[in-house]
Amino acid sequence: KPDDIAGFKAKFGYDPLSVPICGGSYRHFGALDAVVFFVHKDNPLQSLTFEQIDAIYSSTHHLSGKGAARWGDFGLPGEWAELPIRPYGIKPWNGFEEFVRQRALSKGSARGEWREGVSFEKVVFPMAKLVASDRAGIGYSGVAYLDAAVRVLPIAIAAGEAPVAPTYENVALAKYPLSRLVFFNVNKAPGKPLPPALDEFLRFVLSREGQEVVRDHGIYLPLRASQVQGGRVMLAAAPPAGAAPGAMSKIAQSLLEKTLVEHPEAAHLVMHVTPPGRPDTDNEIIASNIGKIGKKADDDDLRILRTGHPETVVSKTGDRFNVSLPLFDSGRNTIGVVAIGLRYKPGDDKAALVRTAERIRDELRAQIPSAARFF
Template identity: 30%
Template sequence: MASFGLLRTLGRMADNVNRLFGGDKGFSRIFQRVLGTAPAYWLEQCSALLAPGCDSSEIPAIETFARRASSPPVVSRSVIYCQIAQAISDLTWINPEPMESATTGRSSYQQGVIGMKKIFALLVVASCLALTSPVLAAELSYSGSSTIGTSVLEAGAAAAFTAKSGIKFSKIDQPGSGKGLKALLAGEVPLAGASRPLKPEEKKEKLVGATIGYDAIAVFVHKDNPIKNLNKEQLKGIFTGQIKNWKEVGGKDAVIAPNTEILTGKRATVEMFQELALDGAAYGSGFKEIDLPRDQIVDLANTPNGICSVSLGLLAATSADVRAKVKAITLGGVEPSDKNIQSGAYLISRPLLLVTKGLAKDEPKEFINFMLSVEGQAIVGKNFVPVRK
């Protein structure tokens, strides 16, 4: 499927050529004829267009380029356009002085027009290949926040974006915000996700974040736990290990069993919770550490005296049976409602960012724009607070 952006590019290309050749519609007709046809026909049209204005020895070179552009490992528009640019750099440009060539008998202006025809023939062939060849389908890869990966991308955003643009996600890795941003800086992925604000040192590395929604780190307990609210000091005491029994915070006489994500994993939830709820203090020792935050909720469902802090949006990613066994409590009497999350009234609110190195462009920019569209924001709104309503 051709992307809207590429179709626009082809349209502009046709307009520019028409202007260059005094409104000659022949080139537009060639454009229209070759779209949607077989590769062999593209090459045939390319040869026909070139034949009146170049040596026959030049035709195989153009055909070879076109075939190379349609075969692996070329997998994206950016690679195709780089190849086109390289090929164009070797072709004749218009010389304003109408001098006659001793070898061809043609004026430099005539040669320049022929050169422009070569350029256009090459662009037609390569662009049509980009539009219709299945091996040229553009791809996008993501690494970072599991909150965004699980409850946004895998919850419908990736599939909807592919259906709309033809751009597929080759991978959606969820090692956490910190590791995802490192992968972005290392050039391993063009798009990362962070469920926290960017740090000053990350901004110095020219990382740019686009906020697509807001989330809350909710505090969950088992449904049979009578506790409905904790203030900040109580919450801090539990997760630093200073408070060890539920009776110390008005509950039953039972040892508290916290679980956390892997504390050394540089995940956003761990860092944000430590900063906002623990005032930077270290987590207590001996807590059960679990790799994926969704599995923290599953573990809590089977631990009557447990407690955990997990993205509120991830609750929807668990089974109905699990959701029936846990509950989110209020913090300081404030519930994690959409209004309280967006305003910051809830203690542990945070933005959801799609991050690029430098200003977003190409496929990452298309995806970010999609996520900020009405359709994209509706997907965000299923589990989080959208930026736009």
């Protein structure tokens, strides 16, 4: 709960370390099943984006910029155009509503708030039945709680991206945007190692053998390789092999890997940061999931750093859309460049992918008080 995190930080002066240890379930009751949005079976809406969820449910509109009151706001024709949208939700605080709030209503450190007019239920159980009986309704629940004839909507993070259906395969592969993770929260002071026994336990959980235990249990889903790597980096006590001496920022690397876990649409992230008080020519890679730690900025990096203009390119393999953007701290001071490689196929909306990269960059910005935090 947010209050738990705030209480921990008030006592110790830092956040707990949240290490992903497995995926949630697909559709098991009470086991962090994937979250789905659904409408009445007659509703012609074919898919939903995070921006649309934000427009329907929030009062803050961090993602959408404005609200949506009628189904016609999403292009539905005929009788649906003037039909009011009636949103159903789960009364705060609840694990489902908190997950939706964090994923689809919040942006960086800006926490989304629910709008007035949402019909809140105390528990998740009646959600599907309520929407099934209301042609204008929309609601959400875990997959396990779908017990009525509703239209379950594929989800896209941003407009222009291909919507992903909540199939077992997509959830297991962490492709579905509302798949969930199980985290192990530990008290790890910055710059200090975990107690040896706890460190060894978490390393076992993140090992192949540990994830096979998860798989064999048959309820929760094993982590994907990139998610396992993210957890291992959080526990790392030393820079990766090949890093220049002192080059890797453990804080930056942990932030980067946490971001990759939260954004499976991103295949890679690279953070180029200029040490405080140093010239731009000393800008270097301090965090990356594709190596090159310690590499100095090249002419392309310096051009983005100095002009403030993003640059994009499709990878030679054709399956990545690489977006390089100025990286800011929370005070909007330019501290470097972040390169984000998004999964791509021909025909994908490149402008939408740039917006996705900007959103990821802005989430990073909200967690960086200054470049000095990394050095």
